[in-house]
Amino acid sequence: MDVRLSEAEWEVMEVLWASPQPLTATDIDETLSKGDRNWSLATVKSLLSRLLAKQAVAPAKDGRRFLYSPAIERSACVARESRRLMDRLFGGRLSPLIAQLADDEPLAADDVAAIEKLLREMKA
Amino acid sequence: MDVRLSEAEWEVMEVLWASPQPLTATDIDETLSKGDRNWSLATVKSLLSRLLAKQAVAPAKDGRRFLYSPAIERSACVARESRRLMDRLFGGRLSPLIAQLADDEPLAADDVAAIEKLLREMKA
């Protein structure tokens, strides 16, 4: 349940999360090759093995091969990572995080609007 | 310049960043022992060696031992880590990050107020 993903494992999970269908190792490799990642198929299979070991993906036998689908939710993983960072670097407060990021690079106008909307909804 | 810190290294750096004075390895070990971290002095010294190797801390000889002070800025490290996470998990947008964290656990009222203030200042 408490799964920690390495960065390379994340990349594989992102492909699975983005797909409505279970995928084969080859599918995943091809999708990744279209991005900036250019791993060998063997590498992708290694990562899948590790993800299987930590039960982050679920295998379904399809003849001689496997179809893989995510066994954990992206939102849960994202929540855990975000919270870790916020706790570790900002003492669990959100506003310094925002200040930091906004200071680093000005926010897009629609991003600001989205945040304001969030705050309004939160109060309701 | 482009320093990546491991989590254990971060803990050591936090102690140095929090101190107005350079510290000895023993000082750092004692400070950490007061927290939840309970490393042996040897461990702290190992971490200091690694931080020296990546030039994240600066040593000043003080007789037979060293006084250590940070050689990189906390804000720069924090900015880099925050941005990495935002890019990796939220496509570089801030609002989904906030939505995620707020959804995960309601924000403190004063945190909300701080964010509103930030937004107002940003527009000015």
Add this chain to the structure above:
DNA sequence: TCGCTATGATTACACCTGTAATCGAATCGG
């Protein structure tokens, strides 16, 4: 002066990570 102690340096070592090669079995094409 001489052993004890504190200190940085060196070495250790298991586990994680990125990145893959290889192996053995299954299958497909001919």
Add this chain to the structure above:
DNA sequence: CCGATTCGATTACAGGTGTAATCATAGCGA
């Protein structure tokens, strides 16, 4: 039916990480 291909599984291997023991040495206390 046989060789080529395709899979998953196993193994590899260097570099990072957490955690520390050990070593050499320089000074402190008696």
